[in-house]
Amino acid sequence: xxxxxxxxxxxxxxxxxxxxxxxxxxxxxxxxxxxxxxxxxxxxxxxxxxxxxxxxxxxxxxxxxxxxxxxxxxxxxxxxxxxxxxxxxxxxxxxxxxxxxxxxxxxxxxxxxxxxxxxxxxxxxxxxxxxxxxxxxxxxxxxxxxxxxxxxxxxxxxxxxxxxxxxxxxxxxxxxxxxxxxxxxxxxxxxxxxxxxxxxxxxxxxxxxxxxxxxxxxxxxxxxxxxxxxxxxxxxxxxxxxxxxxxxxxxxxxxxxxxxxxxxxxxxxxxxxxxxxxxx
Amino acid sequence: xxxxxxxxxxxxxxxxxxxxxxxxxxxxxxxxxxxxxxxxxxxxxxxxxxxxxxxxxxxxxxxxxxxxxxxxxxxxxxxxxxxxxxxxxxxxxxxxxxxxxxxxxxxxxxxxxxxxxxxxxxxxxxxxxxxxxxxxxxxxxxxxxxxxxxxxxxx
Numbered sequence: 001x002x003x004x005x006x007x008x009x010x011x012x013x014x015x016x017x018x019x020x021x022x023x024x025x026x027x028x029x030x031x032x033x034x035x036x037x038x039x040x041x042x043x044x045x046x047x048x049x050x051x052x053x054x055x056x057x058x059x060x061x062x063x064x065x066x067x068x069x070x071x072x073x074x075x076x077x078x079x080x081x082x083x084x085x086x087x088x089x090x091x092x093x094x095x096x097x098x099x100x101x102x103x104x105x106x107x108x109x110x111x112x113x114x115x116x117x118x119x120x121x122x123x124x125x126x127x128x129x130x131x132x133x134x135x136x137x138x139x140x141x142x143x144x145x146x147x148x149x150x151x152x153x154x155x156x157x158x159x160x161x162x163x164x165x166x167x168x169x170x171x172x173x174x175x176x177x178x179x180x181x182x183x184x185x186x187x188x189x190x191x192x193x194x195x196x197x198x199x200x201x202x203x204x205x206x207x208x209x210x211x212x213x214x215x216x217x218x219x220x221x222x223x224x225x226x227x228x229x230x231x232x233x234x235x236x237x238x239x240x241x242x243x244x245x246x247x248x249x250x251x252x253x254x255x256x257x258x259x260x261x262x263x264x265x266x267x268x269x270x271x272x273x274x275x276x277x278x279x280x
Numbered sequence: 281x282x283x284x285x286x287x288x289x290x291x292x293x294x295x296x297x298x299x300x301x302x303x304x305x306x307x308x309x310x311x312x313x314x315x316x317x318x319x320x321x322x323x324x325x326x327x328x329x330x331x332x333x334x335x336x337x338x339x340x341x342x343x344x345x346x347x348x349x350x351x352x353x354x355x356x357x358x359x360x361x362x363x364x365x366x367x368x369x370x371x372x373x374x375x376x377x378x379x380x381x382x383x384x385x386x387x388x389x390x391x392x393x394x395x396x397x398x399x400x401x402x403x404x405x406x407x408x409x410x411x412x413x414x415x416x417x418x419x420x421x422x423x424x425x426x427x428x429x430x431x432x433x434x435x
Contacts, residue, residue, distance in 0.1 A: 122432030152432040179427045183351040186382055189342065190356045191426040198359065213431045219422075 009246050012052040012097025015040070015073060017090050023076060023158055027123060028088055029064070032073040035095060040073040044105030045130035046237060046265040050245050051075065052097030053086035060242040060260070062127035063101060067134055073098065076126035076158070102245045104265045106131040107235060108138075111207035114233075115143040117199060119220050121150045121192055121212025125158045127237050127264075128211050132166065139171055143206075146199045147174045150192030150216070154178055154185045173199060192216065193223045203228040209265075211237040218275065221268060234268035255280065287312040290388055294335045295361045296412055304405050311394035317341075317381035324379040330367030332389040336360055339385025344378040356423070357382060363416055368392035 019031035030051075034040055043049075048062045059081070065074030079088040090096065108131055116135055120128050135142055147166060151157045157176060167174035175195045177188035188195065192212075208224055210217050217236050224234060240252040240259040247261030255274040257263060274280055288309040291297045297305055313332075317323055323334065326346060334341075338360050344352040355377070358364050367375050373392065399406035 150432065152430070156432065177357075179430070179432070181354045183342075183344070183354065183380075185354060188357050188359075189354045191423045193426070194423060213433065215426075215429055216431045219426055 009099060009102075010244070012050070012058075012099050014095050015098045017092055017094045017096060018072075020090065020092060024156055026079045027076060027158065028079070029074060029076045030087065030090065030096070031065075032075070032096060032098065033071065039071050041101060042070045043067060043101040043130070045108055045134050046106040046127060047101035047103050048127075048242075048245075048264060049073070049075065049098050049100030049102070050242075051077075051083075051087060052099070053083050053090075054095065054097060056086040057083040058097075058099075058243075059083040059087070060102075060245060062237070062264070064126040064129045065133075066137075067130050068137055076123065076129075078123050099245060102260055104263055106209050106237075106265055107207065108134045111135075112138075112141040113143070115146070115201040115206040117146040117148065117196075117201050117206055117208045119148045119192060119196070119208060119210045119212070121216040122152065122156070123158060124210075124212035124216075124237070125149055128209060129159065129162070131209055136166070136169070136172065144201050145172045146201050147172065148192055148195040148199060149174075149176045150195075150212070151176070151178050152180075154181050154187070175199065191219070193219050196220070196223050196227065204230075206233060208234045209237075210234065214239075214275070231269040231272060232267055235265055236268055236271070237264045238266055238271070239264065287314060287388065290314060290337065291335070294337065294388065296335055296363055296416075300408065300412075304408055307398060307402070307405060308390060308395070308409070311391045311398065313389050313391070315387050315389055317385045317387070319381055319383045321381045322378060323381060323385075323387075324365065324375040324377075326375055326378050328375050330365060330373045330375050331392050333365030333368045333392065334363065334387045334389045336362050336364070337386040337388060339387075340382040341385055342380045342382050344380055346378060352378065352380075355427075356420075363413075365389075366413060366417065368395070369410075369413070 014035040015032035016035045017030055018033050021029040043063045045067055048060045050058045051061050052058045061075040061077055064076045077084050079085050118128050166172050177190050181189050210220055238259050242260040243249045243251040245260045247258040252259035288306050291305055340357055340359050342354045343356045344354050347353050
């Protein structure tokens with residue numbers, strides 16, 4: 001499977017919006033197909049594309065679709081700035097420029113034979129969904145499979161139907177928590193780190209994939225290492241201001257790394273010291 | 281439903297009491313009661329005297345703030361093996377939240393007045409108990425601080 005950008009890495013390719021789904025109040029999903037003949041490029045779980053809202057600008061967005069079906073290029077996007085706001089207004093039939101896929105991937109093949117724990121916070125579930133899809137499609141190759149997800153409130157839980165579907169499988173442990181809720185919520189309330197101790201995985205034979213706000217990842221890693229998970233078994237997806245996506249412009253430099261080229265997925269042991277540098 | 285037999289054995293199975301010597305545990309068991317709460321039952325109400333504290337054997341309880349504008353805001357849920365109700369340790373010994381059973385919940389509870397009397401006589405037991413409570417409180421405080429960061433951002 002190729003995971004390299006098709007055509008020229010710096011030239012956006014026109015794609016057509018074939019479906020738009022409003023996921024949450026400020027979060028939506030675009031399904032894209034190439035405007036010209038030929039399929040969408042294959043991607044690896046964890047990689048991202050640069051999406052170009054014509055006349056407004058480009059943003060890096062993780063691919064959140066199923067890697068087994070790359071012909072549907074799917075991105076879940078939070079409307080937080082000028083470009084994502086322009087993308088949010090696109091309707092079926094509109095065009096978007098796409099460059100990619102770029103960056104490193106979740107080590108789904110290296111994780112075979114181990115327990116796998118996925119820990120996501122907020123919209124961080126989107127970059128992890130391709131890894132979840134891949135593991136579920138190859139379920140017998142992995143040990144215990146755990147998905148832990150934290151959101152702000154019940155109204156902010158992303159991919160509710162898929163979480164229910166994953167939880168309904170007899171071979172996957174899914175637990176969800178929110179920071180606060182009304183009395184009509186019968187699920188967990190509390191931070192996502194509190195789910196870890198109840199997930200019952202083998203800390204010494206586990207690969208952990210984490211994506212969410214950096215502060216959430218820090219607390220999560222502290223909890224995991226306290227349980228005995230090795231630092232080189234923990235992988236995180238980092239976020240910085242990516243512009244060129246090919247390691248030329250330097251906007252996303254993170255110590256000696258470029259997030260766009262060397263990341264966004266990093267083995268925690270490689271960047272542990274950088275995460276402790278203030279202002280980096 | 282209240283049962284008073286075999287409480288020491290039930291307490292020994294709860295994570296909070298793991299490693300505690302049998303004599304200390306049996307002393308505490310003299311203040312203990314085995315209880316169950318059905319889904320929706322209130323264990324405690326904010327502002328009422330905190331006469332007992334609780335060790336969850338199985339089930340889930342929600343810590344709630346009563347809100348004028350709605351039914352209540354759930355700020356945390358606690359599950360099997362966890363502890364709640366340390367208002368018994370802090371004057372004026374009143375509950376700080378409402379506590380509601382989310383599902384059928386089985387607990388061991390300790391009666392606060394009985395316990396305070398025993399701890400005044402037995403400082404070593406007091407130290408043992410407080411040494412076990414402090415890490416629980418520290419973890420809860422850390423969780424509360426994480427929630428304060430509103431880490432998932434505005435939606």
